Amino acid sequence: QLQVQEVGPGLVKPSETLSLICNVSGGSISSNGQYWDWIRQPPGKGLEYIGTLYHDGSSYYSPSLWSRLTISADTSKNQMTLKLGSVTAADTAVYYCARRLATPLGAGALDIWGQGTTVSVSS
Amino acid sequence: DIQVTQSPSSLSASVGDRVTISCRASHNISTFLNWYQQKPGKAPDLLIYAASSLQSGVPSRFSGSGSGTDFTLTISRLQREDIATYSCHQTYSNPPTFGGGTTVEIK
Numbered sequence: 150q151l152q153v154q155e156v157g158p159g160l161v162k163p164s165e166t167l168s169l170i171c172n173v174s175g176g177s178i179s180s181n182g183q184y185w186d187w188i189r190q191p192p193g194k195g196l197e198y199i200g201t202l203y204h205d206g207s208s209y210y211s212p213s214l215w216s217r218l219t220i221s222a223d224t225s226k227n228q229m230t231l232k233l234g235s236v237t238a239a240d241t242a243v244y245y246c247a248r249r250l251a252t253p254l255g256a257g258a259l260d261i262w263g264q265g266t267t268v269s270v271s272s
Numbered sequence: 273d274i275q276v277t278q279s280p281s282s283l284s285a286s287v288g289d290r291v292t293i294s295c296r297a298s299h300n301i302s303t304f305l306n307w308y309q310q311k312p313g314k315a316p317d318l319l320i321y322a323a324s325s326l327q328s329g330v331p332s333r334f335s336g337s338g339s340g341t342d343f344t345l346t347i348s349r350l351q352r353e354d355i356a357t358y359s360c361h362q363t364y365s366n367p368p369t370f371g372g373g374t375t376v377e378i379k
Contacts, residue, residue, distance in 0.1 A: 186368075195359060195370055195371070195372045195373045196308075196316065196359055196361075196370040196373075197370070198367050198368045198369065198370065201366075201368075209366055209367075211367050212273070212367060245315055245316075247315075249363075250321070254322060254325070255321060255322070256303065256304050256305070256306060256321050256322035256323070256325075256363055257304060257306070257363025257368065258306040258318055258321035258322070258327075258361070258363070259306070259308070259316070259318060259361070260318045260321070260327065262315040262316055262317070263315065264314075264315055265315050
């Protein structure tokens, strides 16, 4: 059964770069029919889209974050990574990785989620 | 960006009640609309995809309807374990966007 788990530093200082890893087990991160999304949720707020890693290794970023964001895959480790630069307190959130269905009938739904990792930006 | 607006932002209902949550998109998104349930401290779970398809393992009291710009999530008979926040999610065009969420409480 496919599972995902986020790994992160917990605490990041303002202006530094946040690095997160999404470990995928029980299946290949580069299989057809799926993409991989990063989603975040600030404390007490709703879900916010960050970006998508496509199975060909390309990516799409939220327009509000693209200038600070890099999403990539390490297929040898079956991992996806997120790097978000110049972080501020507004980047404090629970960060999730999730599988996105890429089939026509799947409507891009996020059907498998990690448990999330909490990131706080503070000096 | 396509905006998705959920209503109400919160509701209180009794066990056994029929509950409906609405999601309105700012543009026609066909049926590229999904619904999630999120319990406190947990990751969201997919309930409904493609506007009306029930995700495997989800109780049949949950249903979704709509197309174009107006969508509805219905819980036919509210159970205590349905206490959660429900969010809609459009994937018709990039960037995908989420509704603000509806918190369901027991009266």
